[in-house]
Amino acid sequence: MSEFRVNVQAPSNIALIKYMGKKDAHLNIPENSSLSMTLKSLCSLVDLQVSFPEKGQEKGSIRWVPEAPDFRWEGLDPQRPLLVPPLQGHGVSRVIQHLDRVRSVMPEVFCQFGLKMDSERLKNADFRVRTANTFPASSGIASSASSFAALTLAMAAACAQESSAFQNAWISEPRFKRALAQISRTGSGSSCRSFEGPWVLWQGEAVEGVEASRMPPMAHFVILVRTEPKKVSSSQAHAWVRTSPLWKGRVDRVEQRTEKMRAALAEGDLSTVARIAWTDSWEMHSLFHTCAEPFSYWEPGTIEGLHWFAPLLQESSPPIVTLDAGPNIHVIVEKAQQQQWRDRLHRCFQGQRILEDEQGTGASLIRISEGAWTQ
Numbered sequence: 001m002s003e004f005r006v007n008v009q010a011p012s013n014i015a016l017i018k019y020m021g022k023k024d025a026h027l028n029i030p031e032n033s034s035l036s037m038t039l040k041s042l043c044s045l046v047d048l049q050v051s052f053p054e055k056g057q058e059k060g061s062i063r064w065v066p067e068a069p070d071f072r073w074e075g076l077d078p079q080r081p082l083l084v085p086p087l088q089g090h091g092v093s094r095v096i097q098h099l100d101r102v103r104s105v106m107p108e109v110f111c112q113f114g115l116k117m118d119s120e121r122l123k124n125a126d127f128r129v130r131t132a133n134t135f136p137a138s139s140g141i142a143s144s145a146s147s148f149a150a151l152t153l154a155m156a157a158a159c160a161q162e163s164s165a166f167q168n169a170w171i172s173e174p175r176f177k178r179a180l181a182q183i184s185r186t187g188s189g190s191s192c193r194s195f196e197g198p199w200v201l202w203q204g205e206a207v208e209g210v211e212a213s214r215m216p217p218m219a220h221f222v223i224l225v226r227t228e229p230k231k232v233s234s235s236q237a238h239a240w241v242r243t244s245p246l247w248k249g250r251v252d253r254v255e256q257r258t259e260k261m262r263a264a265l266a267e268g269d270l271s272t273v274a275r276i277a278w279t280d281s282w283e284m285h286s287l288f289h290t291c292a293e294p295f296s297y298w299e300p301g302t303i304e305g306l307h308w309f310a311p312l313l314q315e316s317s318p319p320i321v322t323l324d325a326g327p328n329i330h331v332i333v334e335k336a337q338q339q340q341w342r343d344r345l346h347r348c349f350q351g352q353r354i355l356e357d358e359q360g361t362g363a364s365l366i367r368i369s370e371g372a373w374t375q
Ligand code: DP6
Pocket: 014, 015, 017, 018, 019, 020, 028, 034, 142, 144, 187, 188, 189, 190, 191, 234, 235, 238, 324, 325
């Protein structure tokens, strides 16, 4: 039996202009543009083993193995733990269905980029996937963004007949990377922003990097207010926001914000970036608070934190403060001031766990190798 394995990593990303509301829930086409910063070490690792049974013994399967991948790479902080996500029935089938979908659409994508795939052989192959995250579940980091990006890249790489040709296209062809981002989007919308970085714009089906050469390098903190699983999934939230009276006009407002945010990033205007991110995060949460069956992700600690941050927006180098669909507070600051911010946040949010990261450049292919699966 011949076999090979693919190792990839993909970081999470944090939206400064939020994807909230879908035009097409099946394909995850968003109602509005969104803009995010890609992270670096808060990421998912995927180890995909592909084996080809002897002729006559083929069955063809895709299975998730609940174990951590055993590889690391130099870009990953060795202190980061590797945590296997606690996937249950629905979570496991979502992963398997996505891998299957990636495999089935790959011939069309490969065709556009001169890559080859032996579909018949792959149909009969056994795929075993191991995944892990460098952050705990429900910690306020979008694990679906990083996992689906990593799963997409791993399966796409596994489908290529010549791994060197795949690596070449992955490294040198931005259009190829963006084609994979589009496929990833169908697994989880926000994952399409994890293929490049640091600043990424997603509009409809298109994903692209944003010019921000005058922005300083940024660091990222998450203040963990509460880490219990959320009661309302982001998929439910996407559907419910439309019932809010504040939904009217949201798409136009976001498009205006997006244009302003792009200009501010190009100019390195941190104050404007922070101001727009603050407004958009509040607006998204207001939609949750005012929909037909109102709900809130906020905890008392979230509100206290937001009170503390509000006046800091007036500072000359303000923090970018935003909340995803959860109670935890994301804070993005200039990397040159990371130590001062670390001290400041630990002083003010004593006793609360704070995760730390920095801006990154998106998913990467670590290794495609022949060899036995150590199990
Ligand atoms: C609040 O990407 O998790 O984090 O497409 O249903 O998988 P699905 O939704 P998901 O939504 C993320 C929503 C958000 C905002 C954002 O990241 O833009």
